[in-house]
Amino acid sequence: MWEIFSEHLPSLLIGQYPNGPLGGLALTLILSVLGLGLAFPLSIALALCRTSPYAVFRIPSTVIVYMVRGIPLVMLVFWSYFLVPGLIGGTVSAFTTLVVTLVVYQAAYMSEIVRAGIEALPRGQAEAARSLGLGYGRTMKEIILPQALYNMLPSLISQFISTVKETSIGYVISVHELTYSASQVNSALLTRPLEVFATLSLIYFVVCYSLTQCAQIVDKRINRRRTGAAVSTEGNSHDPVLQGQ
Amino acid sequence: MLTAASWVLAVVLGVTLATVRVAGNPVAERCVAGWVAYQQNVPMLAHLFLWYFGIPTMLPDSVQSWINTNNGELIFASIAIGLCMSAYFCEDVRSGLRAVPHGQHEAARSLGLSFLKSMRFVILPQAIRTALPPFINHTVILFKNTSLAMALGAAEMTYVVREMENQTFKTFEAYSLATVFYLVVSLGLMGLGAVIARNLQTPTR
Numbered sequence: 153m154w155e156i157f158s159e160h161l162p163s164l165l166i167g168q169y170p171n172g173p174l175g176g177l178a179l180t181l182i183l184s185v186l187g188l189g190l191a192f193p194l195s196i197a198l199a200l201c202r203t204s205p206y207a208v209f210r211i212p213s214t215v216i217v218y219m220v221r222g223i224p225l226v227m228l229v230f231w232s233y234f235l236v237p238g239l240i241g242g243t244v245s246a247f248t249t250l251v252v253t254l255v256v257y258q259a260a261y262m263s264e265i266v267r268a269g270i271e272a273l274p275r276g277q278a279e280a281a282r283s284l285g286l287g288y289g290r291t292m293k294e295i296i297l298p299q300a301l302y303n304m305l306p307s308l309i310s311q312f313i314s315t316v317k318e319t320s321i322g323y324v325i326s327v328h329e330l331t332y333s334a335s336q337v338n339s340a341l342l343t344r345p346l347e348v349f350a351t352l353s354l355i356y357f358v359v360c361y362s363l364t365q366c367a368q369i370v371d372k373r374i375n376r377r378r379t380g381a382a383v384s385t386e387g388n389s390h391d392p393v394l395q396g397q
Numbered sequence: 398m399l400t401a402a403s404w405v406l407a408v409v410l411g412v413t414l415a416t417v418r419v420a421g422n423p424v425a426e427r428c429v430a431g432w433v434a435y436q437q438n439v440p441m442l443a444h445l446f447l448w449y450f451g452i453p454t455m456l457p458d459s460v461q462s463w464i465n466t467n468n469g470e471l472i473f474a475s476i477a478i479g480l481c482m483s484a485y486f487c488e489d490v491r492s493g494l495r496a497v498p499h500g501q502h503e504a505a506r507s508l509g510l511s512f513l514k515s516m517r518f519v520i521l522p523q524a525i526r527t528a529l530p531p532f533i534n535h536t537v538i539l540f541k542n543t544s545l546a547m548a549l550g551a552a553e554m555t556y557v558v559r560e561m562e563n564q565t566f567k568t569f570e571a572y573s574l575a576t577v578f579y580l581v582v583s584l585g586l587m588g589l590g591a592v593i594a595r596n597l598q599t600p601t602r
Contacts (some may be wrong), residue, residue: 222537222583224544227576234572317440321545331442338450345450353439353447360438 160337160348164330164355175328177355183247183322183329184315187254188262188308194255195262200292202267213263220260225321229253233325246325258315265307269300303378306371313363317356330355399475399543406479407539411486416516418487419494429487436484441477441542448477474546478539485535493528494520526597533590537583544579 166178174182201213220228232253237244273296281291301308320331334352338345418429436444449470453461464472497520505515525532 218584218587219580222580222587223576224541224579226544227572227579230572231576313438317438320440320442323442331440331446334443335446344454346447346452346454349443349447349451353435353443356439356443357435361434364434364438 160341163337164333164351176333177330177359179327180316180319180322180329181359183250183254183319183327184312186251187258187319188312188315190251191255191258191262194259195266196297198259198263199266199270202263203270217260217263220257221264225253225257225318226324228257229321229324232256246322246327249325250319250322250327253321254315254318257318258311261314262308262311265304265311266300269304269307270296272303273299303374305374306367309363309367309370313360313367316360316363320356399471399478399546400540402471402475403479403482403543404536404539406475407482407486410479410483412490412521414483414487415490415494416521418491420512433484433487436481437488439481441481441545444477444481445474445545448473470546474543478542478546482535482539482542485538486532489528489531489535490521490524492531493524493526496527497523529594529597530590533586533593536590537586540582540586541579 164176166174166176198213198217201209202217204210229250232249233246236249236252277295277299278291281295282288286294319327319329322329323331323335326332331352334348338348341348414429414432417425420426452473453464456464501519501523502515505519506512510518
């Protein structure tokens with residue numbers, strides 16, 4: 153049994169990389185990094201709109217966030233699968249489609265995290281900055297966001313974990329990420345679905361579990377710094393994985 | 398249907414697991430923690446694959462044929478989703494349990510209630526009240542995740558769709574309808590959650 157896996161493990165990890173397109177776990181990670189990285193600035197913009205005092209910004213951004221949160225990711229993937237080629241007017245690779253979808257989806261979820269981070273700061277911070285003569289832009293850029301983002305770091309890592317898990321949706325539109333590679337290995341072997349998909353789960357588990365641990369360490373460190381190192385971090389209420397996918 | 402079945406499984410299992418986790422047996426605690434970590438760190442789609450394709454090969458032939466004739470996809474999908482979400486519900490309930498002061502438990506025990514009874518009548522009602530917002534959130538997520546069950550059928554669908562791209566009118570309509578349906582139910586659940594949370598709020602002294 154194990155010979156089969158030592159044979160197929162490379163295809164699960166990097167696809168047919170040296171001789172063909174990159175795939176497997178490597179592509180999964182690239183997708184997650186791209187998705188989250190591109191969604192990040194967008195989510196800050198959305199969060200700023202949602203906390204804005206002007207209804208012109210607040211209402212549309214709230215509608216967008218609730219819309220995206222109310223639709224399953226699979227549906228969103230289908231929509232961008234049909235809409236993006238129409239909008240651009242050419243064919244778009246499945247990879248791009250998935251990245252676009254992930255960016256939209258994650259931007260909505262992350263904007264909620266960012267908003268929570270901004271709202272968790274005492275109002276006095278913004279008021280003090282404004283009374284020092286800083287404009288709205290500089291208040292946000294130099295006072296509010298640095299503090300909010302630092303506090304949000306653990307949530308951002310767990311968001312990365314859920315992005316890693318969400319890339320498995322790429323299977324639906326045949327992006328060659330980890331799940332798709334596994335199903336290909338499965339159809340090559342035909343008789344051993346249990347072993348193949350157990351390996352698939354194991355790989356995901358190893359990746360995501362180490363990230364979860366990472367988030368917990370960061371969380372503890374931030375808690376310690378915030379409470380001045382004296383208080384123990386026993387009552388660590390941060391939920392490392394916020395969503396299931 | 399799928400949502401209801403997997404929700405019941407998830408909630409029952411989640412509450413049970415959370416109770417086991419606080420019951421104080423270190424071995425059981427470790428097992429539950431491992432289970433939760435496994436379920437949370439593997440994507441739902443991988444769970445679904447394992448249950449659709451993997452598990453049936455282990456079952457004896459008679460059971461397999463029975464499942465195949467009795468809508469096996471639905472059964473396995475609800476098991477996979479239910480088990481996966483049970484981990485999330487377990488964490489929700491556990492955080493609720495931690496919010497209940499320890500004195501409540503001691504008081505219940507000193508009144509002569511057994512561990513299970515004090516859980517059932519004293520601790521869990523309070524815990525679930527605090528755990529309600531994340532609970533509702535995860536119910537919405539569970540509902541959205543049921544759409545993944547169609548991913549297996551959908552994989553072939555994209556090939557079909559590519560062939561009939563000139564008929565996009567129809568697919569657009571179908572997808573619009575499904576999307577609106579998901580959107581309405583999810584938003585409805587979120588709204589319902591907000592209402593329940595407001596009604597259940599204990600007055601603060």
